[in-house]
Amino acid sequence: MAWQQLTIATTQELAATIEGLLENLGALSVTITDRADQPIYEPPLNSTPLWQHVSITGLFDEQDDLKNIEQFFNQQLGHQGEWQLTIERLEDQVWERVWLENFQPIKFGDNFWVCSTEHDIADSNATLLRLDPGLAFGTGTHPTTALCLDWLAKHDLTKSNIIDFGCGSGILAIAGLLLGAKSAIGIDIDPQALIATTSNAEQNNVLDKVKVYAADQYPRKPQAIVIANILAEPLISLSSDISALVKPKGHLLLSGILSEQVTQVISAYQHEFIFCPATIRDNWACLHAVKKT
Structure with missing residues (x-):
């Protein structure tokens, strides 16, 4: 029709x-x-x-x-x-299929790629994350997500447990698992995000390592790596909740922040964390911090 x-x-x-x-x-x-x-x-x-x-x-x-x-x-x-x-x-047309066909593979780090379920990478040694975001945010094309993926691809995640706070499509949790993390928890207020994360985890053969929770139901157990790619206002208002999820000496990755909002976000967390210099791309910032002991 x-x-x-x-x-x-x-x-x-x-x-x-x-x-x-x-x-x-x-x-x-x-x-x-x-x-x-x-x-x-x-x-x-x-x-x-x-x-x-x-x-x-x-x-x-x-x-x-x-x-x-x-x-x-x-x-x-x-x-x-x-x-x-x-x-x-x-x-x-089936518009989501049209999007998938036109979504070109994106490389992060040395050899980690995000691609749609319609594409392949010629390099047999590449680590691939196959993605179908459904109705949830997160494809790797936006600077906020890309900055987080860059960080994950360049760090040793072996045996780490990850929390993806505001998981969207599940791209960051799944990327962490494919790059060596032991387990991941996805948390989101949107039921569609939990559906998309579960579906994408299954597509990438890591469903057994992923658990998803609504924002009012997640376990409050601290983990080694916590990623929150949302926006500055909720990052600030939820700083106590997010901080409590990070183990001592654990890593915190905050994104979805405009460059002019960096100082405000850091001030909400600096009493518990030591921050590295912000990474900026297209006026969007990603903050990496380590929790104090």
Whole structure:
């Protein structure tokens, strides 16, 4: 089955009006995205910030008649502001499969690779992590995850037990196991993340070494390596809980931090940890610290 996608390039001021018009026209879904690469990081709680320039997309059934749609919007909006409408036909596809086919393998360290379930690496000696993120965050392409993978690939993880706090797709926990760790625990508030972590662990033949827990159910037993790739605000607010999971002389890896947030995050942990210099990539930072005895 094919679909029709109606996209309107507009501004923040008209966004709510256009969203309502699309819903009234019977759009199956309405999506608002950034049109000018204006990132919004960690908005305040209970707020719904919106970009200044947006694209609003309505998805319609193939059978819907959209011939007079531009005339309709002209009548409804008149000269209220800036907007431009386009309509395109979308052939039905299994979109997650399309993503997997286009996801190119990424190398970390000397010979550790993250690739989709659709790809292979020619080097028979390579260590491969095959990934299908499902609906959870974590593919290795974003700097926050890549920085953590770099760290894991360059350190001796032999016999270590790992906690992946905010596990997403499970990529960091599974990477640690493939690189020599003894066991891993994945913790997340999102049930989809626990499903994705379990599925990816099975795909990589490490399911017997992984346990997953909802954020209100995980065991409070300290381990040698704790990774928390989330965002600065929860890293700070949860600093006591995360710190308690690290053994004395154990390693703490914090990521999902903007470079300008590094000082704030360090200050929340420095009474218990000794920090190495931050590693920065594309304005994102990763912090490595060792817990004091």
